[in-house]
Amino acid sequence: MRDQEPAPFDAERRLSTREAAELLGVKPETVYAYVSRGQLTSRRVSGGRGSTFDAGEVEALARRNRRDGSGGSGGGNAGGELSVRTRLTLIESDRYFFRGVDAVDLATRHTYEEVAEWLWTGRMVPGITFTAPPGSVSVARRAVEALPEHTAPADLLRVATVAAATADPLRFDLSEDAVLGTARTLIPTLVAALPPRGHDRRDEGPLAHRLWPRLSMRKDPDEASLRALDAALALLVDHDLAASTLAVRVAASARAHPYAAVSAGLGVIEGPLHGAASGLAHRLLQDVLEQGDAAPVIADELRAGRRVPGLGHRLYPGEDPRARALFALLERIPRAESALLAARDIVETTARHAPLHANVDLALAVLTVSCGMAPTAGETIFAVARTAGWIAHALEEYGERPLRMRPSGLYAGPRPPQPLPE
Structure with a gap:
């Protein structure tokens, strides 16, 4: 027909x-x-x-x-x-702002949950914590436990997100209150679903405290380390229209529910130029620490035709403000001193040939190396943190005309009519 x-x-x-x-x-x-x-x-x-x-x-x-x-x-x-109109994040003159407020000031003076709430609603709620429903956590954990042992963080979180969605019969309600309710329960559910590296599986307290045993084997972390992890989460909440955020807005434009929109973002961050970049910086930092000198390590990277991870950012001509803030917090942790020196060596060695500054991936690498975390820990931190930003963008997109994220293709193939293939 x-x-x-x-x-x-x-x-x-x-x-x-x-x-x-x-x-x-x-x-x-x-x-x-x-x-x-x-x-x-x-x-x-x-x-x-x-x-x-x-x-x-x-x-x-x-x-x-x-x-x-x-x-x-x-x-x-x-x-x-x-370009997409947004009221969430502005990046300007080597600084970035959440709803007009300096994002570094927010992240260094407030918890991750407080910053997330500010991004979603424009209201500061001191002391707010997010709680996961037991049923959602149970479903997400069972799904994650069924995966192979060495499953990548983005896959763990994506499976947990899909599982949590099946436990939420109201997931298709796209009203602002409903989406905010989903946001406040999905993020702690994702953290609770991650397998602990030790025997500690705490599900109470600030989110950074719950995330720590899922990232590090070190028990009873000092307050400075927990503060650095919490600040890293808050610094990474949003960063304008990054690739994963664009994917989330496309999904939300088609009126996908928040779980599906977050899943779209998780599908993008695995790339080495996005969420997985901190893992490359982690391994580079480890190599420099083992050799005691950045020069031969940098030389090997360049000889192999690879860009040096952890350096430069297309949106910041100067130093990434997120890196600067996180480095300042890491300087309060005595065991981070050697990793900080190695990171400085990387920057100074590369600066002889290219004026590149440290970006947040290198700062995350210092955090993960010095705190006994796996190379993939930075990707987990990034994904958990950015989930709040993704939901903020989904909320904005739900208020726009449906399916507006529909660009036209510029066809470059043979002009029709062409004969049928043999």
């Missing part, structure tokens, strides 16, 4: 503001922005207050936007990059 043929496009008819906005894939106010810039002409409706637009002119602008990749202010391209 053949699909119904679309109605032919009538270039001479007039479009309403709503129809023009739908054809252009923008909000109605953006249509009027095109008018003010001289890209469209409007005509007042006789006897009414609305405007109409020439269909041929609108279609031409839509084709032009698709060709050059530009779009409306709600989700187009600027400088060849996708």
Whole structure:
């Protein structure tokens, strides 16, 4: 059976503001922005207050936007990059801000849970802790325990997320209160589902305290180490439209529930250029500590054609503010001194040829190496922390027009009609 043929496009008819906005894939106010810039002409409706637009002119602008990749202010391209309006994170002049407040100040003065709540609601709730429902934890743990022993952190967390979703019959409720409720229970559920490295399986207290025994074999960590872990979580809550966050917003644009949106983010962070980058920095730092000198280790990296992990960030010409803040906290931990010196050696050795500063992956590596954690611990910290940011972005996207994250492909294949293949 053949699909119904679309109605032919009538270039001479007039479009309403709503129809023009739908054809252009923008909000109605953006249509009027095109008018003010001289890209469209409007005509007042006789006897009414609305405007109409020439269909041929609108279609031409839509084709032009698709060709050059530009779009409306709600989700187009600027400088060849996708841009999405957000009220969450601003990165500017080697600093970053959560809802207008310096993110480093927030992370160094408040707990991870408090910073997450600020990002979600714009309200500070001192002393807030997140509690996981026993049923959700039980389902997630059983699912995680069924996985092979050396399963990667992102896979553990993704399986736990899917399992937790099955235990939540209200997961399809996308109202703000419901999504916030999911956020406050999903994050502690993910932590509780992670297998402990020792015999301690605490499920109470601040989230960083619960996460510690899942990352380190060292019992009874000192307060400075726990504070550094908590600050690392808070510093990593969000970072604008990173690759995993974009995946979350695409899922939320299609009205996937929060568990599915978080799962989309977890599917992206495993890449070595994103969430897994701290593991590469961890191994580099270990090699430098073993050899006692960064020079031969850096030389081996460059000889193999690999970029030196833990250095440089495309959004910060200077030092990554997250790294600077975390290094300052790590200096309060005596056993971190040798790892800090090794990290400084890496930066100074590389600086002879390239002016690259330390990024948060190198700072995470110092934390994980000095606290007896596995190379994958940084990825776990990143994923747990960023879950809060992903849900904040999903919340924003639920308030936007559905399916707006639908770019047009620029076809570069052979022009039709082509003969049927033999």
